Amino acid sequence: MDMQTSLLDRLLTAGHLIETGVDGLYGRSGAFEDVIARFEGLVDRYGGGENAEAIRFPPGMNRQYFEKSGYMKSFPQLAGTVHAFCGCDLDHMSLLKCMDEGEDWTGQQQATDIVLTPAACYPLYPTIAKRGPLPMAGGLYDLQSYCFRHEPSTDPARQQLFRMREYVRMGTEHDVTEFRQLWMDRGLAIMDEVGLDVEIDVANDPFFGRAGKLMANNQRDQNLKFELLIPVTSTVNKTACMSFNYHQDAFGTKWGLTLEDGSTAHTACVGFGLERIALALFAKHGLETAEWPQDVRKALWG
């Protein structure tokens, strides 16, 4: 049986995911949300003692920041922009006429100042840069946001709107790379607590087009991205449930993030794909959380 369809079917039947008529866009059950909340609680137990500054941005970001980020250079196929009706009475009439007649009514919609957030940390860099130089000890931030990626799929592990929990570190090269290693170790420990079999491997982002192949190979050659992989919908093509990214000084240079001594800050981020982790837990331990193994329940519910 197709493992992918089967997990999606089982989740829909159990009511953990709720169909909307669009592939990759689902409602979630209370039980599903509880798993995510409890998992985030577990993450807090590992990362909570370090006084990370918690910031919650909405799932839309300033279009100017988005443009400057260079996202369209690398991932134009994934971006989602927010458009709105900005016309007059006459335009409104022709809009309604188009809708009535089943014609395309979206052509006249105009871009707003908002773009859907592609990764939880995107709005962070310009925000921190605006505050001025960081202390030599750098900064540590705790983020969570719904993110959008336009990649419709019937794989429940590839949703178009999903939540990403992140820790972001800014500072010296040494501090930032040490942070990334620390979270790779923590990622393994966290997944072990909840009974998931994982492996960490070097990875690349899905850069667009043939030129993107070069970007992807560059990223791999430099070990800039690692992913924590879990078998969710397939034992062959495992799902990346966490990623560990070292940006060198790329974001520091782009956004003017500096340390007190005037040097450019290095940055790294660690992301948890919360829906993917919940899916991995349901796939591994079953659809009834009450029946999950005792040690897993203890790790999540205490």
Next chain:
Amino acid sequence: MNSTIRELLAKHGGLPVAVETLKDDSDLYEAGLSSFASVQLMLAIEDRFDTEFPENLLNRKTFASIAAITSAVASLCPDQEDA
């Protein structure tokens, strides 16, 4: 070919140093060639030499020095030594 590649590098490489100061075997990443600039350079080279880098050459090593780029392009365009 070497001079054409130097010209394209000057135009698309976004280097903080003058291309004339670089030796053929200087490390371009050390000189400040970013990942994205290497993509722009790659596209400019393909356009100028009317060729396409195969996937096995789309890596960091291919664009690591002027000599490396020249040798990759020479292997793709054996008839354009003087271009």
